[in-house]
Amino acid sequence: MRPFSWRFFRLWQRDRDVFFRLWHSEGAGAIIEPILVLLAFGMGMGAFVGDIGDQRYIEFLAPGIIAAYAMFAASFECTYGSYFRMEHHYTFDAILATPLNVEDITAGEIFWGATRAFMTGCIILAIAAAFQLVPSFWALLIPLVAALSGVMFASIALFFTSIVPSIYTFNFFFTLFITPMFLLSGVFFPLTEFPKIVQTLSWIAPLTPVAHLTRGLFQGEFRPEMLMALGIMVAWAIVFFSITLVTMRRRLTK
């Protein structure tokens, strides 16, 4: 494994410039969907579900939606987005002819994916606040959690991108990894109804700790499991970031 350098920032700037040039076609859709899900499920279904503990359902749901859509933002950016740049536009090949190396490109892509997660987190949080759903000032820390989860999910996504034979393989990534987490990591309902063993196992899925930590901050409650959640996220992020530095070098230099 070789280290990356500050030059990763040059690729991050490139991705940022492209995003803000095209944001109305790419960014708008990414924001409208979570708001729809939040309002439809939170208000529509929430009316039937009633309260969870001493909260309204939509207050329970909001932090879960932030965690889930931060995951989607980072995952889409570093699967389809990175794959197109790598295999269809040969953007990385062009950049490799400059002082940037593979590790700088890898880090730049991951940190840009994390930035997308951060922005998504900020926007949904702001909208939740506008609907007066945010009970605690500790929620201001949620974008940072979104950014960290962004590093983790972007690393996992880019790792997958570095080993896929074709763009169709991403179907597996989303249907077998991302969607099950979206449904079963405590975004829409607490996992307390599941058997103890399932609850424990669900912590293996990287979205579970993110949902717990985000919800804790959202409500301003601190439980010891939130520290554990933070630790798990950092561990996943470091492991996949490191592996991806190696697998991207393998993919791009033959």
Add this chain to the structure above:
Amino acid sequence: MIDGLIPGTIDYITMAIIRVTNLTKKFKDLIAVDDVNLEIEEGECFGLLGPNGAGKTSIIRMITAVSPPSQGDIWVDGRELRKYPREVKAILGVIPQTDNLDEDLTVIQNLLTFARYFAIPKDVAYQRSMEILHSMALEEKRNSKIDELSGGMKRRLLIGRGLVNAPKIIILDEPSIGLDPQARHMVWRKLRELKSQGITQLLCTQNMEEAARLCDRVAIIHRGRIIDIDTPQAFVTRYMSSRVWEIDLASEERDSIVRELESRQLEFEEFAGIIHIFPKDDSQVEGLPGVARVATLEDVFFKLTGRSLVE
């Protein structure tokens, strides 16, 4: 192969701007580049000439630090590439064969963003980009999207992008492939202009005219090995008679013509219904059907690499 090459001696490092010794690239069951030695002088235009799959692109990928050599050393401008890839890449301008312009950015943004990868200050980058657009006749297209450009414009922008870091050496992979004659000549004029500015060029091509027009020296590459290195003119005089006699064969007369050539003890090749004769003087071909033409680098190329398809 190269006179007086003594690998590892200090004076050689300072003499050649690119020096490659024993360069080998192996893929799973293929030796793409086989023990290649090269040295390219500062200010020279050096051509790598070879058929598809000869190993030209593999050599270029190794010299531009994109592909690690299986064996051998590369020195560029006095630096060992393996140890200083970033420093070496900073003085190279790479113009690839496949269009890899950034389609998410406009024409001018392509240049400015590329300049940023080289950490060129913003104002310098802007000024240089405008100069490049001017010299490549792309000023009017500065705010266009990449997919609005014609093939010739894209190639000019690719060349322009390769100049954004004011490189000491530019490396070009098939710079005129797929271009119409007008665009091709513009590219050639541009490359001659860059050479007159003292920029070293390493040019990889399968276009004989391109090699003959642009290159000071040419290496003919076949199956991963360098067969010979010389100036385009010297190649022709060394390997060829000054003229080639071509006979377009009709099948019924073939045997009698071949018998006649054999009786005259002429050196000839037969390929795809055409006989190429390499006579020492005109008297040897007197009375034969066919036409005479001036021998070119292409004849040398065929002689050294064979006429059959390489796949």
